[in-house]
Amino acid sequence: SLKMASDSPESLMTLCTDYCLRNLEGTLCYLLDNETLRLHPDIFLPSEICDKLVNEYVELVKTDSIFEPHESFFTLFSDPRSTRLARIHLREHIVQDQDLEAIRKQDLIELYLTNCEKLTAKSLQTLVSFSHTLISLSLFGCSNIFYEEENPGGCEDDCLVNPTRQVLVKDFTFEGFSRLRILNLGRLIEGVNVETLLRPLASLAALDLSGIQLNDVAFLTQWKDSLVSLVLYNMDLSEEHIQVIAQLRKLRHLDISRDHLSSYYKFKLTRRVLNLFVENLVNLTSLDISGHTMLENCTIPSMEEKMGQTSIEPAKSSIAPFRGLKRPLQFLGLFETSLCRLTHIPAYKVSGDKNEEQVLNAIEAYTEHRPEITSRAINLLFDIARIERCSQLLRALQLVITALKCHKDDKNIQVTGSAALFYLTNSEYRMEQSVKLRRQVIQVVLNGMESYQEVTVQRNCCLTLCNFSIPEELEFQYRRVNELLLNILNQSRQDESIQRIAVHLCNALVCQVDNDHKEAVGKMGFVMTMLKLIQKKLADKTCDQVMEFSWSALWNITDETPDNCEMFLNYSGMKLFLECLKEFPEKQELHRNMLGLLGNVAEVKELRPQLMTSQFISVFSNLLESKADGIEVSYNACGVLSHIMFDGLEAWGICEPQREEVVKRMWAAIQSWDINSRRNINYRSFEPILRLLPQGISPVSQHWATWALYNLVSVYPDKYCPLLIKEGGIPLLKDMIKMASARQETKEMAR
DSSP states (O other): OHHHHHHSOOOHHHHHHHHHHHTTTTTTEEEETTTEEEEOTTOOBOHHHHHHHHHHHHHHHHHOTTOOOOTTGGGGGSOTTTBOOOEEEEEGGGOOHHHHHHTTTSOOSEEEEESOTTOOHHHHHHHHTTTTTOSEEEOTTOTTTTEEEEOSSOSHHHHHHSOOEEEEOOSOOOTTOTTOOEEEOTTOOTTOOHHHHHTTOSOOSEEEOTTOOOSOOGGGGGGTTTOOEEEOTTOOOOHHHHHHHHHOTTOSEEEOOOOTTTSOOOOOBOHHHHHHHHHHOTTOOEEEOTTOOBSSOOBOOHHHHHOSSOOOOGGGOSBGGGGGOSSOEEEEEOTTSGGGGSSOOOEEEEESSSSHHHHHHHHHHHTTTOHHHHHHHHHHHHHHHHHSOOSSHHHHHHHHHHHHHHTTTOHHHHHHHHHHHHHHTSGGGGGGOOHHHHHHHHHHHHHHHHHOOOHHHHHHHHHHHTTSOTTGGGGGGHHHHHHHHHHHHTOSSOOHHHHHHHHHHHHHHTTTOOHHHHHHHHHTTHHHHHHHHHHHHHHTTOOOHHHHHHHHHHHHHTTTOHHHHHHHHHTTHHHHHHHHHHHOTTOHHHHHHHHHHHHHHHTOGGGGGGGOSHHHHHHHHHHTTOOTTTTHHHHHHHHHHHHHHTTOGGGOOOSSSOHHHHHHHHHHHHHHSOTTOOOSOOOSOOHHHHTTSSOSSOHHHHHHHHHHHHHHHHHSHHHHHHHHHHTTHHHHHHHHHTOSSSOHHHHHHHO
């Protein structure tokens, strides 16, 4: 079942292939003269492994932004004595003429070149070297492969006036390709004579002429005894075409579908045409007529149509001409036609827009070569996921992921796909998804964010990430996610909603993670980015979620991370703190976040002297009386001062306010707090508090620390009792009870 399939780990073959490709130098290869990859001389690999290496390499270059392509990768497969290739699938700009040239000695059986726009007529010549073994060939979307460069003048000066011109190659044919059975020429450039090109092929079994306009297809009848599959997607048909098709009696798969938005078509489907197909093409198991307009009504009367249980029996078919079928079709393409909404359709699989099953069938059938159709099908899926509930969730997710990977640079698919992912990963579907699948979602989301600065894609991707448990589920891509989010936040012109989501994500990512993660993110410019956002908000005099989240993120990222605390001070963080306090005196949440952060700074001994100014100490002292957010602001202000007092009398380098005065206010503040207060704070470690216990320099600091521990272990015993014991708090408290300098009430609390 799909569930089991998506849960099982990758095969050992896949893992090894991936590892070797990411570490070519350390495994299969060495570097010659520091630049060219060479295969180790004692390596011999069969085609099962080589095919996978090449196909995976293409996949990695296409979908993994961190993966670096190698100039000389294809040369590793130049000698069939050590590496054998048989079936390879190459895509897009990843492959160039010299790459095919490098593997020309291989006996390829199957070669798929999809949208390889960099290939020119040089590669046509290379194809000839595979002619004696090739069985299956695709040149789909290779728009320049029939062009060669012609240098008109031949002399240096003339070349500047007339750069190389692209000239269509007229004399190439498939002469000598004696074993070729399967050929895809989809989106072939205009001007190539298809009939001449194909004439030498003795027995074609499958031919795809998608997107090519041919007015005369009579030549197809030369394969009437061998052709089992014919695709004429987006070809404007005529009566002549239909007559030719009807003679191809061996056909099992016929696709005459079209994109009804692409251009004007004269041809309209009629009952007679469908009857002709059913009568003549008796082996038909798959037919695609998507996008066609029916010229006349082909359906049976509606009374009869609505009767009985839904059936795929041809005899009950709601589409009259299909009553003549011997058995139900395996596949029937009815996407964007009115026929897909009928009750009785004689096919096991139908593509259409009536329900989830039909829509998923459409995405599955059209993703590879028809992104223009796929994006509309994904749009329908988006509506289903948003409004109803998806019943085939895993299949839907898998299909959307595949489409997003396959069409990384197609804006429509990226917009609709990223929107669909948001709804397909939300919490109600959570239980059904494996770790592996959720990781795949994260990968394609990050790809989308990398490739598209487009607002809708960015917003959809950020929203989708919010459906994951952060930081746990994003840990495996930690650096990359942070870099992308900081990138979004550093753009000069910003969409408010994206900014808000991105700051929220940044905050969640630095909450509850290890210190080395925080340090790494700090080095990426996290602190600076947050301070810039705060600066902007201050200038606009707005205290919104972005402002509060930015301070909260700074509070999280400075927790037990001295480097980040120092950055905060170096980038004028304290100046912003004072300005925010002055501009927004009533914002409790803001005050709490800012003081939480300053608590972290005050824990770093080397940085405390920078807090020792009359202005800062007065501000902290005044905040002791604050009732903002319960006790939180007062508590954090007292924490900051406790660490400063702990440095002793000689560190107090200011005349005003006086140290004794501040100490008095601290005692008063602590005594005013309710010992059973529920807290808005989360300690991962008590270490910074515990270090204030074994000392006699500042009894008030000792008291603040004891109060903090007492409150946390009595209000949240399950969470904090084990932490106190684990970090050695018990002996410290016992010793403190014996200290002469400790105040009586502190000892009581410690007891």
